[in-house]
Amino acid sequence: MENLLTPAYILDKESLRNSIKKIIDSLNKNFNKNILSYSLKTNSLPYILKEIKEAEGYAEVVSSDEYELAKLVGFKTNKIVYNGPLKCKDTFLEALIGGSILNIETYREIEWLKLLPKNRTFNVGIRINIDLKEISPEDSKEDEDYSRFGFSYYTGELEKAIDEISKIGNIKIDGLHAHRTTLTRSINCYKKICEFIGLISNKFDLNLSYIDIGGGYYGIMNSKPTFDEYFSEIANSLSRYFDLDKTVIIVEPGNAIVASCFDFITSVIDVKKNRDFYVITTDGSRNDVDPFFKKSTYFYELLHETKKKSDVVSLQKICGCTCLEYDKLFTIENSHLLSVGDKIVFKSVGAYTMALSPLFIRFFPKIYLLDESQYTLIRDNWSAKDFYNIYDTKSSL
Numbered sequence: 001m002e003n004l005l006t007p008a009y010i011l012d013k014e015s016l017r018n019s020i021k022k023i024i025d026s027l028n029k030n031f032n033k034n035i036l037s038y039s040l041k042t043n044s045l046p047y048i049l050k051e052i053k054e055a056e057g058y059a060e061v062v063s064s065d066e067y068e069l070a071k072l073v074g075f076k077t078n079k080i081v082y083n084g085p086l087k088c089k090d091t092f093l094e095a096l097i098g099g100s101i102l103n104i105e106t107y108r109e110i111e112w113l114k115l116l117p118k119n120r121t122f123n124v125g126i127r128i129n130i131d132l133k134e135i136s137p138e139d140s141k142e143d144e145d146y147s148r149f150g151f152s153y154y155t156g157e158l159e160k161a162i163d164e165i166s167k168i169g170n171i172k173i174d175g176l177h178a179h180r181t182t183l184t185r186s187i188n189c190y191k192k193i194c195e196f197i198g199l200i201s202n203k204f205d206l207n208l209s210y211i212d213i214g215g216g217y218y219g220i221m222n223s224k225p226t227f228d229e230y231f232s233e234i235a236n237s238l239s240r241y242f243d244l245d246k247t248v249i250i251v252e253p254g255n256a257i258v259a260s261c262f263d264f265i266t267s268v269i270d271v272k273k274n275r276d277f278y279v280i281t282t283d284g285s286r287n288d289v290d291p292f293f294k295k296s297t298y299f300y301e302l303l304h305e306t307k308k309k310s311d312v313v314s315l316q317k318i319c320g321c322t323c324l325e326y327d328k329l330f331t332i333e334n335s336h337l338l339s340v341g342d343k344i345v346f347k348s349v350g351a352y353t354m355a356l357s358p359l360f361i362r363f364f365p366k367i368y369l370l371d372e373s374q375y376t377l378i379r380d381n382w383s384a385k386d387f388y389n390i391y392d393t394k395s396s397l
Helices: 013-030 046-054 064-073 089-098 107-113 157-166 187-203 227-238 255-261 384-388
Strands: 008-012 034-039 058-063 080-086 101-104 122-127 171-177 210-214 248-251 262-274 277-282 300-303 312-319 328-336 343-346 366-371 374-379
Touching: 008 013, 013 034, 013 046, 013 227, 013 248, 013 255, 013 366, 034 046, 046 058, 046 064, 046 255, 058 064, 064 080, 064 089, 080 089, 089 101, 089 107, 089 122, 101 107, 101 171, 101 210, 107 157, 122 157, 157 171, 171 187, 187 210, 187 227, 227 248, 255 262
Parallel strands: 008 366, 034 058, 034 248, 058 080, 080 101, 101 122, 122 171, 171 210, 210 248, 277 312
Antiparallel strands: 008 262, 262 277, 262 343, 300 343, 312 328, 366 374
């Protein structure tokens, strides 16, 4: 690892396959009929998508761009779950005609349903709004106790949407989508969401063939709920309302699969003293490991270039390479002073980091695959030429 060119992400192949296997095994243990549908938005690296495809998983997409990417990777149309408000009309119609699982999110999609061929029946799901203030206040994030997604039961929007869809003669609602990000990721919150799904199904007398419970689970982490603990409670809660021998349970994990599979390695490029501490500049950035800028701590490992240890200093502030003052990562107290060439490895940074990393002053970094102690470059870093070549410089507006 010490010889890798930085900055770079490192994908651990064994860890990725282990995460996929464990979640599939747990699904099969707890649900007779189930679908693992991987959330592309979490990390859309084609290598990951191909591993999901090889494991007979589905692609969960939330835009026409993600839909097209899934097809380029090789997912058949009937192995795609299409969610989100950013569907386009062409891919919306293509997906339904081709057999995708599609969950209605907006009223414009209801209008598009009227454009489908009239000589066959189409099944769709509908996303229900999960208002944590009503369902489980202790699981809501600050200022995010409501969700902007789905149709609200409490305001009558869900009833309105169901009525409008029902008026279209060849459309049947046969699924509910209930994904909701929560503060705690607690098992109890999933239990309450399942109870709400049961309430909605009974209220509107829906004959459902599937329930899409979404994602948001912890991955393989010590002291956190396991896949078995999540899925056994979901199964127990849903079984009070549905026949799980007939109803397909869909999950949409992203973070739970890829977070622990990626590390990010950076090199120290400068050391200077400022006041009573040292500023350590690296060739990575906080954008690469914390794009939401919310973390206060990181899992990391220090790799010293030489065996000889430098002097112990009271305080070092680890910073990124950008020209932004807030590109500050973490501090090290009472430790050996880092030197130029030393490396810092940030652990378990596979979720959302690569998807949200901006093209700010330095383009996309390298990606290495770790397979049986061997490192292989599977994506080189973007150069200015790569960025420039995207644009047709010969054309004019």
